[in-house]
Amino acid sequence: MKVLVTGHQGYLGSVMVPVLQDAGCDVVGLDNGYFRDCVLGQPPVDPPTLAVDLRDVTVEQLQGFDAVVHLAALSNDPLGALAPDITYDINHHASVRLARLAKEAGVSRFLYASTCSVYGAAGDGLVNEDAPLHPLTPYAISKVRVEDDLVALADSSFTPVFLRNATAFGFSPRLRADIVLNNLVGHAVLTGLVRVLSDGTPWRPLVHARDIARAFAVCLTAPTEVINCRAYNVGSDMNNLTVAQIAAAVVDVVPGSELLITGETGADPRSYRVDFARARAELGYEATWSVADGAAELYGEYTANGLTAHDFANRFVRLSRLEQLRGCGELDETMRRVSAAV
Numbered sequence: 124m125k126v127l128v129t130g131h132q133g134y135l136g137s138v139m140v141p142v143l144q145d146a147g148c149d150v151v152g153l154d155n156g157y158f159r160d161c162v163l164g165q166p167p168v169d170p171p172t173l174a175v176d177l178r179d180v181t182v183e184q185l186q187g188f189d190a191v192v193h194l195a196a197l198s199n200d201p202l203g204a205l206a207p208d209i210t211y212d213i214n215h216h217a218s219v220r221l222a223r224l225a226k227e228a229g230v231s232r233f234l235y236a237s238t239c240s241v242y243g244a245a246g247d248g249l250v251n252e253d254a255p256l257h258p259l260t261p262y263a264i265s266k267v268r269v270e271d272d273l274v275a276l277a278d279s280s281f282t283p284v285f286l287r288n289a290t291a292f293g294f295s296p297r298l299r300a301d302i303v304l305n306n307l308v309g310h311a312v313l314t315g316l317v318r319v320l321s322d323g324t325p326w327r328p329l330v331h332a333r334d335i336a337r338a339f340a341v342c343l344t345a346p347t348e349v350i351n352c353r354a355y356n357v358g359s360d361m362n363n364l365t366v367a368q369i370a371a372a373v374v375d376v377v378p379g380s381e382l383l384i385t386g387e388t389g390a391d392p393r394s395y396r397v398d399f400a401r402a403r404a405e406l407g408y409e410a411t412w413s414v415a416d417g418a419a420e421l422y423g424e425y426t427a428n429g430l431t432a433h434d435f436a437n438r439f440v441r442l443s444r445l446e447q448l449r450g451c452g453e454l455d456e457t458m459r460r461v462s463a464a465v
């Protein structure tokens with residue numbers, strides 16, 4: 124099966140490509156390389172790559188693929204707040220355009236990386252895929268809009284699937300430090316403190332990057348009649364945790380670290396506990412990585428690869444990296460690359 128993976132040079136893409144290749148897929152990537160050089164440890168071996176901006180992809184470039192795995196996006200809430208228009212441009216309009224062109228090119232399956240952030244502030248009850256959506260930020264709103272627009276494209280020749288991923292964790296050679304577990308372990312390694320910038324009560328379901336990759340691999344081959352236009356929460360019941368519980372797992376793993384819960388009212392109002400039964404029942408899919416194992420993995424990789432405080436706060440933070448690229452003239456005002464080499 125020939126698969127185009129957009130955003131393959133990102134945090135999840137760099138883990139997903141080898142998983143799909145091991146499952147027998149012939150993978151081509153598409154990325155404009157915002158984070159191509161943001162590597163900790165051994166650089167990943169990229170597949171053949173279309174080095175283009177998602178907004179400029181052509182129908183010819185999409186011909187010959189059986190499926191598209193669409194990861195490319197400005198991928199978190201602070202980035203969306205920095206430039207909401209560009210977030211909608213890339214995350215919503217360019218995603219729907221990509222799907223339309225893929226369908227025109229004869230691609231039959233389109234796996235979309237959505238997010239559990241679409242549930243917003245959902246309280247303490249479990250939310251399943253039929254729950255009302257309350258996206259709170261341009262990032263989350265863009266994800267809901269894409270899901271809605273892709274439903275309208277679905278027919279017997281084109282199968283969109285929406286994978287609503289929990290917040291990811293775990294080591295990727297193209298590391299992200301701005302997601303909760305990766306961030307807490309990094310701070311603990313670098314400062315000895317596991318610092319929670321809230322009262323710790325928000326629910327934040329987590330899932331390992333490799334478990335996300337496996338969910339996409341499963342959806343590439345699942346029967347069309349099962350998955351057509353279906354949304355799946357991707358994660359596991361055991362990792363439906365509060366931020367305070369996640370922090371406690373980090374204290375257990377990082378020797379000598381201490382917990383500090385500041386009790387501030389955080390800037391992030393998201394809180395949701397997620398029901399993962401549908402993927403289990405319909406796809407036989409279960410995420411297997413626990414938060415404790417992920418924290419131990421991150422601790423090992425950070426220490427073995429000499430993570431520095433500067434990189435942790437700059438190269439591996441999506442917002443800082445893009446601001447740096449804009450500051451040095453590598454990106455224009457629309458966040459398109461002005462040259463191929465960084």
Ligand SMILES: NC(=O)c1ccc[n+]([C@@H]2O[C@H](COP(=O)([O-])OP(=O)(O)OC[C@H]3O[C@@H](n4cnc5c(N)ncnc54)[C@H](O)[C@@H]3O)[C@@H](O)[C@H]2O)c1
Nearest residue numbers: 130132133134135155157176177194195196198236288291
């Ligand atoms: N990491 C998470 O916790 C998480 C959780 C839920 C959903 N998701 C979704 O999964 C996807 C991947 O997330 P990630 O953590 O790997 O993000 P990331 O920021 O690490 O990677 C995104 C990739 O997309 C590329 N990209 C962005 N805009 C582009 C454009 N205009 N043209 C071409 N390439 C472009 C970037 O260069 C980058 O390589 C995103 O859609 C994100 O919303 C991530």
